[in-house]
Amino acid sequence: MMKGRDEHQIRRLLDAAHRGMTQAFGTPERDRYQIVHQHEPHEMVIEDTGLGIERSRDIVVISIVSRERPQAQKLALYEALADELEAVGVPCNDLVVSLTTNNLADWSFGLGRAQFITGELETRPALTADNAS
Amino acid sequence: MMKGRDEHQIRRLLDAAHRGMTQAFGTPERDRYQIVHQHEPHEMVIEDTGLGIERSRDIVVISIVSRERPQAQKLALYEALADELEAVGVPCNDLVVSLTTNNLADWSFGLGRAQFITGELETRPALTADNAS
Amino acid sequence: MMKGRDEHQIRRLLDAAHRGMTQAFGTPERDRYQIVHQHEPHEMVIEDTGLGIERSRDIVVISIVSRERPQAQKLALYEALADELEAVGVPCNDLVVSLTTNNLADWSFGLGRAQFITGELETRPALTADNAS
Numbered sequence: 001m002m003k004g005r006d007e008h009q010i011r012r013l014l015d016a017a018h019r020g021m022t023q024a025f026g027t028p029e030r031d032r033y034q035i036v037h038q039h040e041p042h043e044m045v046i047e048d049t050g051l052g053i054e055r056s057r058d059i060v061v062i063s064i065v066s067r068e069r070p071q072a073q074k075l076a077l078y079e080a081l082a083d084e085l086e087a088v089g090v091p092c093n094d095l096v097v098s099l100t101t102n103n104l105a106d107w108s109f110g111l112g113r114a115q116f117i118t119g120e121l122e123t124r125p126a127l128t129a130d131n132a133s
Numbered sequence: 134m135m136k137g138r139d140e141h142q143i144r145r146l147l148d149a150a151h152r153g154m155t156q157a158f159g160t161p162e163r164d165r166y167q168i169v170h171q172h173e174p175h176e177m178v179i180e181d182t183g184l185g186i187e188r189s190r191d192i193v194v195i196s197i198v199s200r201e202r203p204q205a206q207k208l209a210l211y212e213a214l215a216d217e218l219e220a221v222g223v224p225c226n227d228l229v230v231s232l233t234t235n236n237l238a239d240w241s242f243g244l245g246r247a248q249f250i251t252g253e254l255e256t257r258p259a260l261t262a263d264n265a266s
Numbered sequence: 267m268m269k270g271r272d273e274h275q276i277r278r279l280l281d282a283a284h285r286g287m288t289q290a291f292g293t294p295e296r297d298r299y300q301i302v303h304q305h306e307p308h309e310m311v312i313e314d315t316g317l318g319i320e321r322s323r324d325i326v327v328i329s330i331v332s333r334e335r336p337q338a339q340k341l342a343l344y345e346a347l348a349d350e351l352e353a354v355g356v357p358c359n360d361l362v363v364s365l366t367t368n369n370l371a372d373w374s375f376g377l378g379r380a381q382f383i384t385g386e387l388e389t390r391p392a393l394t395a396d397n398a399s
Contacts, residue, residue, distance in 0.1 A: 007306075007308045010308055010309070011308060014311055018311075028315055028316050029316075030313040030314055030315055030316045031313070031315040031316075032311055032312075032313040032315075033311075033312055033313070033327070033362065033364075034310070034311040034312075035303075035305065035309065035310050035312075035327065036305070036308075036309040036310070037168075037170065037303065037309075038309070039168065039169070040140075042140045042143055042144060042169075043143070043168065043169040043170075043171070044167070044168050044169070045147055045151075045165055045166075045167040046165075046166055046167075046168075047163040047164070047165040047166070048163055048242060048243065049161055049163055049164040049242055049248070049254060050161050050162075050163045050164075051242055051243065051248060051253060051254070053242065053243040053244065061166070061168065063198070065329070065364055065366055071238045071250070074238045074239065074247065075238070075247055075250065078241035078245045078246060078247055079245045079246075081241075081245065082241075082244065082245025083245065092243060092244045092245050093243050093244060094243070095241070095243055095245070096166065096241065096242055096243060097240070097241040098166075098198055098235070098239060098240055098241075099235060099238075099239035099240075100198060100233055100235050100239070100366055101235065101236075101239070102364070102365055102366050102367065103367075105337045105340045105341070105365075106340065106364060106365035106366065106367070107363070107364055107365075108344035108347075108348075108361070108362065108363040108364075109314060109315055109317055109319065109362055110314065110317065110319040110358060110359050110360070110361055110362060111319065111348065111358045111359060112344045112345045112347065112348025112349065112358050112361070113344060113345075114340065114341055114344055115315070115317060117337070117341065120317060121315060121317070170301075170303065172301065172302070173273075175273045175276055175277060175302075176276070176301065176302040176303075176304070177300070177301050177302070178280055178284075178298055178299075178300040179298075179299055179300075179301075180296040180297070180298040180299070181296055181375060181376065182294055182296055182297040182298075182375055182381070182387060183294050183295075183296045183297075184375055184376065184381060184386060184387070186375065186376040186377065194299070194301065196331070204371045204383070207371045207372065207380065208371070208380055208383065211374035211378045211379060211380055212378045212379075214374075214378070215374075215377065215378025216378065225376060225377045225378050226376050226377060227376070228374070228376060228378070229299065229374065229375055229376060230373070230374040231299075231331055231368070231372060231373055231374075232368060232371075232372035232373075233331055233366055233368050233372065234368065234369075234372070
């Protein structure tokens with residue numbers, strides 16, 4: 001995001017984004033790993049691929065790394081994020097979301113262990129290429 | 134990149150990188166989503182995998198998230214970025230590019246919608262594992 | 267990471283992370299591309315997915331982009347990073363690691379070339395979907 005929000009506004013925005021994630025993906029409450037980068041306006045050039053969407057200084061770009069999810073969950077995520085962020089003052093024309101997916105073995109949440117592989121974290125059945133997108 | 138470029142130089146660099154992208158990938162003019170991170174020199178350690186490429190304080194690391202592209206487009210991208218950035222003062226030994234690919238459902242450009250899925254954005258035929266790399 | 271470490275401490279941490287990578291992945295000594303982002307405490311919300319792992323201001327989140335690796339190498343990486351970082355003062359409860367994988371054609375280390383494709387860099391046999399994870 002661009003600089004200008006205070007600590008309290010940033011926390012509300014992070015809480016909103018987290019609600020959107022947990023709603024759409026059904027992830028545990030404490031499955032939360034958020035890092036904010038604040039930029040000068042000239043460090044962000046965010047256009048619209050010709051969609052006619054206007055951007056302002058409120059622009060928020062959310063880059064999410066997650067294991068693969070069904071397409072329906074992804075579409076639900078974009079809606080949930082737009083709703084939740086709108087409620088804390090980010091209009092839906094100022095929200096861009098990009099997902100990158102990885103695998104269960106690609107996460108270590110601490111202690112040098114891959115908790116999805118060790119069985120410490122429950123995993124739902126792996127998605128196949130067919131029901132993922 | 135490292136700190137030291139002014140606002141005007143940064144804009145020229147972003148314009149150059151965007152020209153490289155549109156040339157190599159054939160993306161629309163306003164398909165442009167760029168974020169700059171400026172660092173202290175001690176925050177960047179960029180070596181060369183033994184290739185004998187010298188780095189300087191002009192070093193630029195470009196990390197691109199894009200849906201999958203044919204290998205030929207990727208190779209064209211590296212050449213185009215090197216040419217365009219050289220023209221604005223970044224020597225080709227100071228350019229590192231890394232691609233990460235995702236899928237059509239992994240993008241929402243605003244309004245809570247996944248525009249590649251809704252049909253609002255035109256998509257070329259999906260790449261198969263065979264013609265992608 | 268959060269702000270607070272000095273230049274010397276950051277270098278020791280980067281050296282430790284690099285040792286972990288080379289040990290686990292068997293990569294060349296100069297296969298080293300590291301960028302540090304320092305944050306205010308309110309810019310990082312790092313929880314634990316319910317694992318009961320306590321976090322402190324020493325928290326370090328390492329996001330790695332790499333070509334695909336066998337699962338055994340990934341597990342070895344998390345252990346090696348935890349060991350190496352613990353040795354320089356980052357307790358293993360304050361380390362989160364996330365991998366994102368890409369392909370040989372997704373890297374240009376300079377000069378506008380994709381060195382894994384041109385043959386300038388040696389590559390081990392490509393991983394198949396079966397032995398990768």
